[in-house]
Amino acid sequence: MSVTGLCQICENAPARHGCRYCGRQVCRDHWNEAVGACTPCAESSGVGDGGGRSDGSQPGGDSDGYRVE
Ligand SMILES: [Zn+2]
Ligand SMILES: [Zn+2]
Known part of the structure; x- marks a missing residue:
C-alpha cells in the first residue's frame, strides 16, 4: 500500500482519503x-x-443511480 503522506489537517495520522x-x-x-x-x-x-445535494452516497435512498438535480 502506498501512503502518500500525513493528514494535511492534523498532520498526525496517515492520509487515507483525498478531498x-x-x-x-x-x-x-x-x-x-x-x-x-x-x-x-x-x-x-x-x-x-x-442534505440537498449528496452524490448518491446517501444510504437508504434508491439502490442505484445518481441523483442529478
Ligand atoms: Zn487528520
Ligand atoms: Zn476538502
Missing part, C-alpha cells in the same frame, strides 16, 4: 464519509444529514 473539493489528503478522522469530502469542506458545504 475532491480542496485536494487535501486527510485521515479518517477528518474525512466525512457521507459527504465524500474532508470535514472542513463538508461543513462549509452545508451538507449535513439529509
Whole structure:
C-alpha cells in the first residue's frame, strides 16, 4: 500500500482519503464519509444529514443511480 503522506489537517495520522473539493489528503478522522469530502469542506458545504445535494452516497435512498438535480 502506498501512503502518500500525513493528514494535511492534523498532520498526525496517515492520509487515507483525498478531498475532491480542496485536494487535501486527510485521515479518517477528518474525512466525512457521507459527504465524500474532508470535514472542513463538508461543513462549509452545508451538507449535513439529509442534505440537498449528496452524490448518491446517501444510504437508504434508491439502490442505484445518481441523483442529478
Ligand atoms: Zn487528520
Ligand atoms: Zn476538502
